Amino acid sequence: xSLAERVSSMETYDTFGRNMSPDGKDRRLxxxxxxxxxxxxxxxxxxxxxxxxxxxxxxxxxxxxxxxLLSAGIVFGYAAIKPVLIAEGIYRSECTKQxxxxxxxxxxxxxxxxxxxxxxxxxxxxxxxxxxxxxxxDRYGPRVASLIGCFFLALGCLVFGLAxxxxxxxxxxxxxxxxxxxxxxxxxxxxxxxxxxNHSGLILSMLTGAFDSSxxxxxxxxxxxxxxxxxxxxxxxxxxxxIVPALIFVVQIVLMPANSYKTVGELIATVEAETEVEDxxxxxxxxxxxxxxxxERQLRRESVVDELNALIGSKGGERHAKKEEKKAxxxxxxxxxxxxxxxxxxxxxxxxxxTLFTVVQMTRINFFxxxxxxxxxxxxxxYKKAVHLNTFFDVALPLGGVLAVPFIxxxxxxxSTVFVLAGLVGLATIIGILGTLHEKWAAYTQVAMFVxxxxxxxxxxxxxxxxxxxxxxxxxxxxxxxCLAGLFNFSESAxxxxxxxxxxxxxxxxxxxxxxxxxxxxxxxxGFVWHRSRTMKREHLExxxxxxxxxxxxxxxxxxxGT
Numbered sequence: 046x047s048l049a050e051r052v053s054s055m056e057t058y059d060t061f062g063r064n065m066s067p068d069g070k071d072r073r074l075x076x077x078x079x080x081x082x083x084x085x086x087x088x089x090x091x092x093x094x095x096x097x098x099x100x101x102x103x104x105x106x107x108x109x110x111x112x113x114l115l116s117a118g119i120v121f122g123y124a125a126i127k128p129v130l131i132a133e134g135i136y137r138s139e140c141t142k143q144x145x146x147x148x149x150x151x152x153x154x155x156x157x158x159x160x161x162x163x164x165x166x167x168x169x170x171x172x173x174x175x176x177x178x179x180x181x182x183d184r185y186g187p188r189v190a191s192l193i194g195c196f197f198l199a200l201g202c203l204v205f206g207l208a209x210x211x212x213x214x215x216x217x218x219x220x221x222x223x224x225x226x227x228x229x230x231x232x233x234x235x236x237x238x239x240x241x242x243n244h245s246g247l248i249l250s251m252l253t254g255a256f257d258s259s260x261x262x263x264x265x266x267x268x269x270x271x272x273x274x275x276x277x278x279x280x281x282x283x284x285x286x287x288i289v290p291a292l293i294f295v296v297q298i299v300l301m302p303a304n305s306y307k308t309v310g311e312l313i314a315t316v317e318a319e320t321e322v323e324d325x326x327x328x329x330x331x332x333x334x335x336x337x338x339x340x341e342r343q344l345r346r347e348s349v350v351d352e353l354n355a356l357i358g359s360k361g362g363e364r365h366a367k368k369e370e371k372k373a374x375x376x377x378x379x380x381x382x383x384x385x386x387x388x389x390x391x392x393x394x395x396x397x398x399x400t401l402f403t404v405v406q407m408t409r410i411n412f413f414x415x416x417x418x419x420x421x422x423x424x425x426x427x428y429k430k431a432v433h434l435n436t437f438f439d440v441a442l443p444l445g446g447v448l449a450v451p452f453i454x455x456x457x458x459x460x461s462t463v464f465v466l467a468g469l470v471g472l473a474t475i476i477g478i479l480g481t482l483h484e485k486w487a488a489y490t491q492v493a494m495f496v497x498x499x500x501x502x503x504x505x506x507x508x509x510x511x512x513x514x515x516x517x518x519x520x521x522x523x524x525x526x527x528c529l530a531g532l533f534n535f536s537e538s539a540x541x542x543x544x545x546x547x548x549x550x551x552x553x554x555x556x557x558x559x560x561x562x563x564x565x566x567x568x569x570x571x572g573f574v575w576h577r578s579r580t581m582k583r584e585h586l587e588x589x590x591x592x593x594x595x596x597x598x599x600x601x602x603x604x605x606x607g608t
Contacts, residue, residue, distance in 0.1 A: 172531025194229025206283030257446025445496025
């Protein structure tokens with residue numbers, strides 16, 4: 046979600062510093078983690094925004110925001126739909142006879158474990174899915190990727206909704222397929238930020254906000270479920286929800302582009318290519334014919350320049366590059382490992398520490414989302430208070446993401462990476478401490494901070510990867526970070542078991558363990574980045590001083606010769 050906002054904002058600044066592709070063309074930002082270059086016959090050909098009408102581009106952005114709002118991250122509304130699944134008796138068969146006979150027991154241990162495992166599988170799949178999505182998007186374009194997402198989403202709805210009638214457990218695969226559909230629909234929408242380059246930040250914020258808000262879909266369903274007296278079953282809801290993948294399918298076929306839009310850097314490169322006088326192929330022609338061809342080329346170049354000026358302004362490219370250069374200087378770590386191979390980057394402490402940090406924090410985030418109600422049922426010693434907190438969380442999670450997105454961009458653009466990472470570690474520590482207290486004020490404060498921390502954390506990791514590792518290896522390195530973090534989310538089942546069986550439903554020991562682990566790894570990351578940023582700054586100043594000395598030497602020699 047946030048990945049798009051950060052990497053797109055820096056792409057132009059890095060455009061002319063990247064390596065060239067084998068065919069001599071500048072490489073665009075890629076989310077493909079497998080291989081440097083797709084074969085030319087398989088790679089999508091980007092289209093310039095000025096070649097598409099303004100009305101159509103507005104419609105494309107509007108519909109993308111709409112269907113991302115309805116589908117991109119619905120599985121993260123698990124905390125909202127979980128009470129419905131419990132009320133429907135899903136996985137109630139996992140309970141023992143003694144547990145079933147207990148009228149005070151709302152959900153048994155194995156039932157809760159099974160439901161949480163369903164969410165864990167979906168969370169893992171969402172992160173690992175970034176790998177194939179990037180490959181398909183780079184090679185076949187956003188339409189193909191989105192249609193695949195449409196298929197997964199429809200399949201997930203059918204399997205989950207009809208699970209009671211199936212001869213196998215359809216809930217886990219159904220939820221899994223829905224989680225796969227989200228990234229395939231959401232990630233291809235990133236390129237629409239290039240429809241209006243001057244407003245790319247706003248478009249990305251809208252898409253990111255739509256992703257965060259999509260978790261509210263299950264909240265609305267739970268409200269309808271309760272309002273209907275629990276007669277609006279999951280089967281009815283998910284069969285009706287098939288309207289959403291149908292809408293995505295129609296929009297992709299009728300309205301959306303088959304290929305991605307060109308970035309600002311590519312548009313500028315197009316103009317530069319058009320302004321080059323390539324008349325070697327017409328030198329042998331008669332002068333009148335040669336003049337006619339040159340005049341046609343000149344008119345075509347002027348037309349492209351006019352279209353580009355209308356799109357980004359006459360000095361848009363230059364302004365954009367200077368702006369991104371300033372952001373890179375502020376970060377303090379920009380270019381740390383640019384130019385190295387992916388394997389060299391993966392072996393570095395830059396990669397190891399950010400991966401460990403991501404693994405721990407993602408596990409904490411998803412564990413909290415899956416277990417907030419049972420955690421606070423124990424801490425409060427009151428079921429109704431836990432339900433009220435859960436309801437507050439269900440509303441605050443999407444709302445917090447939407448409200449935080451604009452401020453996150455400002456923070457990352459105007460503060461150093463070390464400062465942002467230190468703030469993340471500090472905020473995570475405070476959230477962890479609040480999670481060990483039995484007080485109501487601490488619980489609500491924790492939730493309020495958590496819903497802001499979550500999008501900030503995800504955005505910071507992608508921002509760090511773009512600045513430190515660069516765009517040439519971004520797909521591989523960032524994809525591996527998220528993939529590993531996703532796979533480690535399977536440890537949530539072990540944490541669940543530990544809480545129930547060893548600590549008798551007391552979440553504090555596990556929360557303290559995660560808190561200490563996160564603080565340790567986070568402090569190591571901040572310390573390392575702080576040390577390396579100071580070293581990089583010193584090396585940069587030394588290089589500037591050396592360059593200044595060399596430039597003064599000829600003048601000094603001339604002055605000496607004249608005395």
